[in-house]
Amino acid sequence: MVTTRPAIKEVWAWLADVPDPEIPVISLVDLGIIRDVQWQGDTLEITVTPTYSGCPATSIINFEIEAALHAKGIDNLSLKRQIAPPWTTDWLSDAGKAKLENYGIAPPQPAGGPQHCPHCKSHAVEKISQFGSTPCKAQWRCTDCLEPFDYFKCI
Amino acid sequence: MSVPGLIRLGDNTLVLGQRLSEWCGHAPALEEDIALANMALDLIGQTQLWLGLAAEREGEGRSTDTLAYHRDAWDFRNLLLVEQPNRDFGVTMMRQFLFDSWHLAALTALCNHTDADISAIAQKSVKEVTYHRERSTDTVIALGDGTEHSHTRMQSALDRLWPYVGEMFTTDEDDLTDMAALRPAFDAHVTAALAEATLTRPGNDFAHQGGKTGARHSEHLGHMLATMQVLPRSYPDASW
Numbered sequence: 001m002v003t004t005r006p007a008i009k010e011v012w013a014w015l016a017d018v019p020d021p022e023i024p025v026i027s028l029v030d031l032g033i034i035r036d037v038q039w040q041g042d043t044l045e046i047t048v049t050p051t052y053s054g055c056p057a058t059s060i061i062n063f064e065i066e067a068a069l070h071a072k073g074i075d076n077l078s079l080k081r082q083i084a085p086p087w088t089t090d091w092l093s094d095a096g097k098a099k100l101e102n103y104g105i106a107p108p109q110p111a112g113g114p115q116h117c118p119h120c121k122s123h124a125v126e127k128i129s130q131f132g133s134t135p136c137k138a139q140w141r142c143t144d145c146l147e148p149f150d151y152f153k154c155i
Numbered sequence: 156m157s158v159p160g161l162i163r164l165g166d167n168t169l170v171l172g173q174r175l176s177e178w179c180g181h182a183p184a185l186e187e188d189i190a191l192a193n194m195a196l197d198l199i200g201q202t203q204l205w206l207g208l209a210a211e212r213e214g215e216g217r218s219t220d221t222l223a224y225h226r227d228a229w230d231f232r233n234l235l236l237v238e239q240p241n242r243d244f245g246v247t248m249m250r251q252f253l254f255d256s257w258h259l260a261a262l263t264a265l266c267n268h269t270d271a272d273i274s275a276i277a278q279k280s281v282k283e284v285t286y287h288r289e290r291s292t293d294t295v296i297a298l299g300d301g302t303e304h305s306h307t308r309m310q311s312a313l314d315r316l317w318p319y320v321g322e323m324f325t326t327d328e329d330d331l332t333d334m335a336a337l338r339p340a341f342d343a344h345v346t347a348a349l350a351e352a353t354l355t356r357p358g359n360d361f362a363h364q365g366g367k368t369g370a371r372h373s374e375h376l377g378h379m380l381a382t383m384q385v386l387p388r389s390y391p392d393a394s395w
Contacts, residue, residue, distance in 0.1 A: 050279075053197060053204055053280065053283065054195075054196035054200025054203075055196070056196070083275050083276065083279045084275030085278065086275075128186060129186035129190055130286065130289070131186070132193075133189070135197065
């Protein structure tokens with residue numbers, strides 16, 4: 001019997017449809033946490049890097065990867081956790097950054113703070129707290145439109 | 156043998172992570188509540204990496220959870236500083252500032268460890284702890300150089316906790332890096348921050364010891380572990 005192994009490129013496309021459980025507007029591929037996809041014999045090996053070491057979404061993410069690939073008929077699947085090199089927001093895709101902004105979350109900036117308010121685009125913004133609703137976000141506010149917003153921390 | 160050194164690092168982050176999580180729902184403002192819980196989460200995540208590696212290398216069938224939930228106070232190897240009670244927000248943030256200042260220096264050194272697994276955990280943790288130190292430093296400065304009342308409370312928090320600083324820089328062959336060598340980096344950061352906070356560094360460097368060797372923990376650790384461990388000890392097969 002001949003078993004067909006889906007092409008690596010196809011697997012990446014499937015993973016690009018798996019949303020982040022906390023910020024469903026971006027995919028796991030946009031987030032930059034899928035580091036490698038390869039076949040080891042008949043087993044598909046996916047290498048995943050956690051964002052924050054204590055992020056509770058990590059186990060859900062693994063579960064969703066398994067569910068998505070099982071749905072595509074992949075039975076032999078192995079998830080490998082890789083912590084070095086550590087995840088950085090530099091690995092967020094440009095498409096992911098644009099989706100965050102549209103969703104109302106200011107994308108990370110090397111300067112360490114949001115470029116502008118994701119709602120009204122004003123540059124008059126101030127920090128409320130260095131931490132936010134998930135480990136990857138901080139709380140900011142716009143002093144023009146007065147809306148609070150999340151900022152995706154740059155690490 | 157790296158296991159005792161890994162357990163020291165993991166016990167520090169576990170005990171402080173548990174202490175910080177005691178604030179959940181009680182902090183003086185919602186933003187502070189979230190910040191303390193987020194730091195607790197980072198520290199518990201780091202614990203899983205350190206104690207996970209310790210358990211794997213020990214090879215005696217113990218897991219991260221066994222190490223966290225099925226050891227008694229005398230088996231813990233954390234610094235005395237991290238087991239000290241939260242008391243008020245000022246004491247909690249001063250404890251965090253002193254710990255973060257040591258922790259960042261220790262992790263920076265461990266990033267260059269020759270053991271690739273140890274270096275990888277340090278590289279992951281150093282990013283989170285850089286952020287922790289930035290926040291605890293800012294808070295100590297804001298409260299120290301704040302009102303007369305907040306200044307008095309921060310000075311009293313510093314005086315209370317200073318006797319627990321010295322233990323962080325004691326070192327022996329179990330440590331994964333020379334902890335005594337970290338003192339200049341710690342002193343540089345702490346001296347500058349305390350000056351900006353208008354706080355006075357205590358003159359007496361007497362240091363309580365016995366946490367990282369396990370010889371003499373303070374009475375507070377046992378009480379904390381009783382709360383932390385009661386569920387898995389009462390229901391050993393519980394899962395959630």
